[in-house]
Amino acid sequence: MKVLLLNGSPRKEGCTFTALTEVAASLQEQGIETEIFQAGNADTENVKAAAEKLKSADALVVGSPVYWASPTGQIIEFMDKLCSLAGKDMLYKPAAAVTSARRAGTTATLDVLMKYFLFYQMPVVSSNYWAMVHGNTPEEVKRDAEGLQIMHVLGNNMAWMLKCLEAGKNAGVELPKTEEKIKTNFIR
Numbered sequence: 001m002k003v004l005l006l007n008g009s010p011r012k013e014g015c016t017f018t019a020l021t022e023v024a025a026s027l028q029e030q031g032i033e034t035e036i037f038q039a040g041n042a043d044t045e046n047v048k049a050a051a052e053k054l055k056s057a058d059a060l061v062v063g064s065p066v067y068w069a070s071p072t073g074q075i076i077e078f079m080d081k082l083c084s085l086a087g088k089d090m091l092y093k094p095a096a097a098v099t100s101a102r103r104a105g106t107t108a109t110l111d112v113l114m115k116y117f118l119f120y121q122m123p124v125v126s127s128n129y130w131a132m133v134h135g136n137t138p139e140e141v142k143r144d145a146e147g148l149q150i151m152h153v154l155g156n157n158m159a160w161m162l163k164c165l166e167a168g169k170n171a172g173v174e175l176p177k178t179e180e181k182i183k184t185n186f187i188r
Contacts, residue, residue, distance in 0.1 A: 003024075003027055003032055003158060004035055004059070006060070008071060015133065016064060019132075020151075026155025051089070058165075059158055060095045060096075060117075064109055071109050087119075092175050094165070096126070096127075097131060123161065
């Protein structure tokens with residue numbers, strides 16, 4: 001099993017990366033393979049590279065710092081393009097969002113990121129609190145004991161979800177049948 005973690009920060013090894021690294025470590029302790037992908041660049045080739053990795057991933061974690069009480073513009077653009085290109089490869093895969101902030105705006109950021117998962121019928125994996133860390137630098141994030149525990153629990157919960165889905169699959173439980181989407185036009 002493998003989890004793809006998207007770092008939506010323009011800072012390759014900043015606070016969001018630090019949070020994702022903690023989630024990845026927890027998953028690895030549970031025998032789950034991980035890859036942190038730098039998604040801070042929404043150019044077509046980078047999105048295509050992530051889409052290719054998403055095909056073989058069993059789950060997705062998307063991380064973003066808070067910029068003006070919202071995810072970064074880079075990760076929003078990246079996710080918009082990724083969903084258009086590889087939405088079919090997101091269906092029914094467990095997903096989680098994490099965010100990092102100096103102080104506030106985290107729940108609003110999580111809300112925006114969750115919408116991508118809900119559209120593609122992805123089971124959302126939670127933790128023992130909202131999936132956020134606080135700090136202005138990676139060193140400060142590493143001192144956020146509560147935030148690091150939240151990331152660790154998130155990784156454990158993701159591993160549990162993946163193992164439950166695998167057990168269900170091995171027992172013959174099939175994915176829900178995908179229905180043709182009905183698109184209503186409200187203009188008469």
